[in-house]
Each structure stands twice: as C-alpha cells, then as structure tokens.
Amino acid sequence: MMKKIVILGAGTAGTMMANKLYRNLNSDVWQITIVDKDPQHYYQPGFLFIPFGVYRPEQVVKPKKDFLPKGVVFSISEVVKINPENNHVDLSDGTSLNYDILIVATGTTPVPEETEGLKGDLWYKDIFDFYTFEGSRRLAQKLETWEGGNLVINLAETIIKCPVAPLEFTFLADAFFTEKGIRDKVNITYVTPLSGAFTKPKTTALLSKLMEEKNIAVVPDFYLQRVDNERKVLVSYDELEVPFDLLISIPVNKGDQVIENSNMGDEDGLNFIPTDKYTLQHKTFENIFVLGDATNLPTSKAGSVAHFEAEILTDNILSYINGQPLEAKFDGHANCFIETGYGKGTLIDFNYTTEPLPGKFPFAGVGPMSLLKVNRANHFGKLAFKWVYWHLLLTGKKLPVSTNMSMAGKIVEEQP
Amino acid sequence: METLTLAGTAVDVNAEGYLTNMDQWTPELAREMAAQYNIELTDKHFEVLNWLRAKQKEGAQLSIRKLGNSGIVDIKQFYALFPGGPLKISSKLAGIPKPASCI
Numbered sequence: 083m084m085k086k087i088v089i090l091g092a093g094t095a096g097t098m099m100a101n102k103l104y105r106n107l108n109s110d111v112w113q114i115t116i117v118d119k120d121p122q123h124y125y126q127p128g129f130l131f132i133p134f135g136v137y138r139p140e141q142v143v144k145p146k147k148d149f150l151p152k153g154v155v156f157s158i159s160e161v162v163k164i165n166p167e168n169n170h171v172d173l174s175d176g177t178s179l180n181y182d183i184l185i186v187a188t189g190t191t192p193v194p195e196e197t198e199g200l201k202g203d204l205w206y207k208d209i210f211d212f213y214t215f216e217g218s219r220r221l222a223q224k225l226e227t228w229e230g231g232n233l234v235i236n237l238a239e240t241i242i243k244c245p246v247a248p249l250e251f252t253f254l255a256d257a258f259f260t261e262k263g264i265r266d267k268v269n270i271t272y273v274t275p276l277s278g279a280f281t282k283p284k285t286t287a288l289l290s291k292l293m294e295e296k297n298i299a300v301v302p303d304f305y306l307q308r309v310d311n312e313r314k315v316l317v318s319y320d321e322l323e324v325p326f327d328l329l330i331s332i333p334v335n336k337g338d339q340v341i342e343n344s345n346m347g348d349e350d351g352l353n354f355i356p357t358d359k360y361t362l363q364h365k366t367f368e369n370i371f372v373l374g375d376a377t378n379l380p381t382s383k384a385g386s387v388a389h390f391e392a393e394i395l396t397d398n399i400l401s402y403i404n405g406q407p408l409e410a411k412f413d414g415h416a417n418c419f420i421e422t423g424y425g426k427g428t429l430i431d432f433n434y435t436t437e438p439l440p441g442k443f444p445f446a447g448v449g450p451m452s453l454l455k456v457n458r459a460n461h462f463g464k465l466a467f468k469w470v471y472w473h474l475l476l477t478g479k480k481l482p483v484s485t486n487m488s489m490a491g492k493i494v495e496e497q498p
Numbered sequence: 499m500e501t502l503t504l505a506g507t508a509v510d511v512n513a514e515g516y517l518t519n520m521d522q523w524t525p526e527l528a529r530e531m532a533a534q535y536n537i538e539l540t541d542k543h544f545e546v547l548n549w550l551r552a553k554q555k556e557g558a559q560l561s562i563r564k565l566g567n568s569g570i571v572d573i574k575q576f577y578a579l580f581p582g583g584p585l586k587i588s589s590k591l592a593g594i595p596k597p598a599s600c601i
Contacts, residue, residue: 240561275562277583281598303583305562307574320577349558351567380559380598 084113087399088171088181090161090340092118092146094126094476095374095388096187101478102396104151107403115155115179117171121146124215125471127385127464130247130421132218133210134258135226139219149476161188164344166367183369183399186355188338190243190375190383192217196334197238199309208314209329212251213243224328225258230267231327236316237274238306239334241352243375243383246430248272248332249279249289250421255330256296257423273301273316273324282437285430288454292422335383337376354378359434360411362395369402371395381414381434389475390415393485415487417443419464427460429453433487439494444483446491453492505530516589516596520551523593531591535582539591543579545570547592554594560585561597 087103089096100116107114128142150156160174164186170178192213194201200209210224211217235252242248252272259265272279272293279289279300293300307319309329316324337353347353356365357377364370373395374388381387390412397410414434421427429451430438440454451463474481502511505526510518517523525539528547532539539547549568553560562585566573580587585597 239563277586305573305577319573320581349567350561350564352563378559 085111085182086180087112087114087183087185088179089114089116089185089187090118090164090171091187091189091338091374091376092116092123092150092156093187093189093374094385095189095376095392096185097123097146097149097476098389098392098478099185099187099373099395100150100154101476102392103399104154105478106396106400109153113155114153115157116150117157117159117161117173117179118146119158119160121158123149123476125468126213126244127471128468129212129215129218130250130254133212133221133225133251134254135222139215139222143215144472149472161340162343164340164346164370166344166346166364166370169369181369183371183402185395185399186341186364186370186372186376187374187388188340188376190335190337190354192243192333193336194331194333196336197306197308199311200238200331200333202309202311204309204311204314204329208327209309209331211331211333213247213332221330228328230259230264232269232271232325233328233330234271234273234316234324234326235330235332236304236306236324237276237332239352240275241350241354241383242332242335244418245280245382245384246418246420248274248330251330252298253292253296253423254421256298269299270297271299271301271324271326273304273306275303275305277302282432284440284454285438288428288456289420292456296423335375341376348378350378359414361398361408362391362412363398363402363408371399379412379414382416382418384416384418385471385475386417387415389481390485392478411486413486415485417483419460419467421461421464422456425461426456426458427464428456429460429463431487431492436487436489439492441492443491514590514596517593518595520554520593523551528591528593535580535587535591537580537587537591542571542575543588543591546576546579546588550588550592550594554592559597560589 122143123146125142128137131137161171162174163172170180172178206220210221212221259268278286280286304318308317341347341353348356355372357372359379362371373391375383394410394412398408401408417431419427419429432438442449443451443453450459501508509522529539576584
C-alpha cells in the first residue's frame with residue numbers, strides 16, 4: 083500500500099514543500115496530496131503595490147496547479163478538521179483523507195471581526211486593509227480620488243504577517259501623495275502596539291529617522307480596543323484616542339479556522355500551532371509538521387521564513403521517514419526588503435538570536451544589495467523578487483541565499 | 499549588568515532595570531519596585547505576577563493577549579492594574595525579562 087503525505091494549504095509554504103518532497107521521495111512508495119480551497123495563487127508581496135497603482139491586480143494571480151508537480155494530487159477542498167489521534171483530516175464534502183505524515187501550511191488571515199467597530203459602517207468606505215486581494219484593490223480605487231486629511235496606519239496586534247509591510251505602506255503613501263502634489267493636505271500617523279517603529283534596536287533607529295525625515299508621526303504602545311465609527315477615532319484599551327479620516331488597518335491575524343476546529347492552537351487564542359522552533363515538528367504529534375505562517379515560532383511570518391523552513395523541513399521529513407533523528411535545525415532566519423519610497427529600499431537579514439546588522443548581501447563585500455542602507459539596488463532587488471518567486475522559489479529551486487543566516491558580509495560594529 | 503538594592507537585598511538588573519535572575523525575586527521586592535510606578539500591589543496584582551513567572555519558566559512567548567486569555571484578568575483590567583505599559587511593567591515587577599517581540 084502507498085504511504086501518504088498530506089499537505090494542508092497550497093500557499094507559498096505548502097507549494098514549496100510539495101515540490102521539494104516530490105523531488106526527494108520515491109513516487110512508487112509515497113503519494114503526496116495537497117489540499118486548498120482556493121485554486122488561485124496570490125503573490126502576496128504584490129498586494130502592497132496595488133493601492134498605489136504600481137501593480138495591476140491581475141499581475142499577482144496565477145493558477146495554483148501551474149506550480150505543483152504533475153505527480154502530486156491537488157485537491158481543491160476545504161479542510162474542516164484535523165484528527166491527529168487517528169491520522170486523518172475531514173473535508174467539507176464529508177470525505178476524509180488518511181495520512182502517514184501531515185504537513186500543516188494553512189497560513190494566517192486578517193480577521194477584522196476580532197476588533198469592535200473595525201468591520202462596521204466605514205469598512206471599505208474609510209477603513210481598508212491591504213493584506214487581502216480585495217482590500218488592496220478597493221484601496222486603490224479610494225486613493226485615486228481621496229483628497230487628503232488624517233491618514234492613519236494602525237496595527238491591531240503585534241503578531242502579524244510580514245511585520246515590515248505596514249512601514250513600507252506608510253513610506254510609499256508619503257511618496258504617493260508627494261508625487262500627486264497633495265502631501266501638504268495629508269497628515270500621516272503610524273499607530274502601533276509596539277514601543278517604536280520596529281522592535282530590533284538598529285532597525286528601529288534607521289526607521290525612526292526615516293519617519294522623522296518624511297514627517298510621519300509615530301504613536302507607540304497603542305493597543306487598539308475599538309473603532310468608533312461615528313466619531314472616526316481609534317480607541318485604545320487605556321482610552322487614548324487617535325482621529326482618522328482614512329484608516330489603513332492591519333487587523334488581528336489568526337491562523338486558519340481548521341486549527342480552532344481541531345483545538346490545535348496555542349494559548350494566545352490566535353490559532354497558531356505550537357511547533358518546535360528548531361525541527362518544525364508539532365509539539366505533541368510526531369508525524370505532524372508545521373511551517374510558514376501557521377506556526378507559533380518567534381520569528382516573522384514571511385515568505386522568506388517559509389522558504390528557509392522548507393529547506394530544513396525537507397531534510398527533517400526525510401530523516402523522519404528513515405527513522406533517524408531530526409538533525410536539521412531552523413535558526414529563525416528571515417530576510418525582508420523594506421520599500422522606503424521614491425524607487426529606494428532597504429534590506430534586513432536576521433534570525434532568532436542576531437538582530438539585523440549593516441553590511442552587504444547576499445555576497446560578502448560585493449552585495450549587490452546593502453543591509454540597513456536605503457538605496458536603489460535594494461528596491462530593484464524587491465521588484466526582481468517577483469520573477470524569482472514565480473520562477474524559482476515556489477517550485478523549490480535553489481536560491482543563492484544560505485538557509486541558516488550567514489554572518490559573512492555583516493558588520494558587527496560600525497566604525498565610528 | 500548593574501546591582502540594585504531592593505527590599506534590603508542586592509539584586510542583578512539590566513540597564514532597563516529588569517532582573518537578570520528571576521530567582522532573586524521576592525514579593526517584597528515587587529512591592530518596592532511597584533511603588534516607583536505608584537502602584538500598590540493587591541492580591542490580583544500578585545496573581546498576574548505569579549502567572550507571568552510560571553509562564554516564563556515554561557518558556558512561553560508572553561503577550562498582552564495571552565494574559566487576557568489567562569482567566570485572571572481581561573485586557574482592560576490588565577491596563578487598569580498596570581497603567582502605561584501593562585506587560586512591560588508587570589514583567590519588571592515579576593522579575594522576568596522584558597518581553598521580546600519576535601519580529
């Protein structure tokens with residue numbers, strides 16, 4: 083009888099795993115099935131550019147099946163429950179799938195309903211998200227005709243997908259309104275539950291300076307309790323208020339509903355799955371592995387993280403199949419471009435223990451990208467990444483970037 | 499690392515005043531630290547501090563939301579107990595490190 087690997091979620095993480103495992107396993111012995119309710123694959127980093135008219139919506143969508151190997155079974159179905167004790171998952175059509183190994187890559191979604199008043203009368207009128215295909219398109223329409231006022235960017239929670247995207251949105255908005263000639267009519271305020279623009283000291287220093295140069299006000303330590311639609315103000319748990327005319331919200335992010343249905347989330351109540359931060363094995367069930375945004379790992383929820391995790395997890399699943407110890411260890415490596423507007427960007431590279439440092443990337447001394455510096459090369463790196471994503475990354479091809487973070491090219495202490 | 503004398507004992511703290519060894523913590527020390535924030539610690543405060551210490555020992559990632567789900571206080575009450583920055587202040591008073599955000 084064939085052995086079965088079931089992958090839940092055919093987003094960035096699940097698609098990479100399907101490709102890597104298919105290439106590494108004997109298809110006479112192992113059958114790989116990947117399940118997702120949506121037949122379309124979205125290039126999520128592109129959502130950031132849609133509101134400003136840089137990308138058209140159709141540029142970021144392609145059929146999922148184009149990126150999956152022919153020998154992998156692609157099931158377009160909704161998963162309603164995982165039964166880890168009995169090694170099967172239930173689908174919404176009443177059937178179930180048995181597995182020997184389960185890989186959970188169900189991602190995360192913004193849930194505006196979690197915050198009182200966020201998805202109220204003003205939703206998609208004066209309140210928008212940009213982390214969804216629909217939100218980014220609606221916002222593009224709004225920005226075409228908006229004439230100015232208080233623009234507020236707010237993070238409702240600290241654990242969110244792509245933690246640098248709200249900053250990028252803010253910088254791009256500054257450039258967008260400047261180029262449109264109405265920047266003097268727009269007050270931009272960045273309202274965050276964090277203690278500053280970012281968390282790691284060197285990155286925060288760089289970003290805070292940019293915020294100041296671009297005349298963007300930062301309101302730190304603001305934990306959103308509710309949105310008052312009538313008065314158009316954000317209200318925090320300690321009753322501070324920030325007024326807005328146009329609110330760009332990054333709602334509370336939650337893991338998939340199936341995690342809640344299966345009672346597999348951690349204590350935050352956000353449906354993220356307790357996962358070993360080094361091996362990516364489920365904390366309780368040894369034949370379940372988790373990667374991408376679905377985990378509760380203390381690193382960024384980002385495509386680069388999913389990519390590095392997929393390399394580690396492929397090794398560990400092969401070890402698991404061969405009855406060997408899981409020796410590949412994920413170090414929390416993340417690599418993020420940060421658009422700063424006007425055709426420039428910066429780049430950060432970090433892991434569980436090392437904060438982003440300045441230097442050159444990916445080749446020591448050469449670059450061509452620069453870490454923690456704002457320049458054009460980083461911006462072109464970001465734009466070029468779209469091609470890399472569709473043509474190399476999803477299908478699991480090798481990229482010239484090391485899986486574990488490398489100190490080569492990094493400057494630990496800058497010369498005074 | 500610096501040394502601070504609190505409640506008659508010398509304890510090790512970092513530059514931001516967080517204890518670097520949670521075993522040096524005592525309830526008296528917490529009371530003295532709390533006075534600097536004009537907080538008088540009640541049983542409810544101590545329930546929160548003990549919960550934080552237990553979670554820290556388990557190696558859990560701490561967050562305001564997690565505390566809100568703890569059954570001890572909701573988020574609103576948490577802010578009322580430790581006005582300003584509830585998680586940062588309560589972690590300091592609990593003798594555990596400042597909660598790191600993971601991004």
